[in-house]
Amino acid sequence: MITTPNAVSARKRTSIGSRRNPEAEAAVLAAARELISEKGYAGFSVEEVARRAGAGKTTIYRWYPTKADLFIAIYTMERSTFVTVPDVGNLVEELVQYTTSLWRFWSSHPAGAALKGLIAEAQGTEEALGALRDKFLPDRTADLRHILTSGAARGEIRLEEVDDKVSLWVGFSWFKLLIGELHDEDAIARVMMQIAGVPRHVQS
Template sequence: MTSAPNPQRRSEKSRQAILAAALALSGERGYGAVTVEAIASRAGVSKKTIYRWWPTKGAVILEALSDMAEAATPFPDTGDLPTDLHTQMAAVLDFLSSPVTGSAYAGLIAESQHDPGLAEALTAQLVGPRVAVAKQRLARAQQQGQLPADADLQLIVELLYGPVYYRHLLHLGPYSRDRLRELVDRVLDRWS
């Protein structure tokens, strides 16, 4: 029986090279055309190294996106909920509009439709934590009296972000900043 490799033995330099290569290739070729072989070649590592740390290219790209998402889409808390939502959601639009991260994310979501393990990992590592941060910000708004105590925070998150992902996944183009502000205002008006 083979034991799993010790993650502490990973070379951080190799890890970063692999993650950067995976995202760059996804931006250049599109997610579907990226292979583990191409990632290994670009990163200057062996395929064996990649497969020792990740089971699939989807797992590599998921880790790369997860590493970037928190820094790229911070959730401010200035005390002004509509402004904070607009600021954070504008960062999400930029993340999704990037030829590198947007292509990788759309491909990852598509692949997760027929890979239950990847779907579970996507929710656990990327989507779930980002939803939790949004709900925490909304909960603080409730405590500050900006949202009613009975506001359905999960529904608010879905109403805000659902249209953004709908437009991204169907290649309809991102919202303009004005349209984004209108979306935020309309959703929050429901609970005012």
């Protein structure tokens, strides 16, 4: 379920129905990554990425129809090198490992601050809200959904609970991101037990 940079490129390439110049694409992604690091989401623009990459704005818009699409491509690429999906055969343990590595990615990498910026911008513009809700969330919760459905396959939770548990997990993790409490790693194990629905006598 891990999305690699190549998988992203391949999918994007197919979706626009034309071949890309790999060197130009690498230059665009490198410039976008650099700009996100320097300026965060609010200061991120396709115009400036085009200028830095020496690429045409129209070309970039053909590959990434909006600023949010380009950000999501960068975020996905960076995340895949930091966050891996554990496979230890126990739901709580997998949720704890996954959440810990994702929170550390958000804390240490400019993409974490940029995600906060995308959520903030989504409160003001329909385009950012659409990108966040309809592209970022379905795509970026695929790993979490895989962990939860594997747990359901082992009988640890019921399959029909997976969607709500995704919402609880995203809500809890965004909340900690948005109020600047990602350092509170002690909460992860306790809350993952609650999300997994581990009975009280096992928790105590």
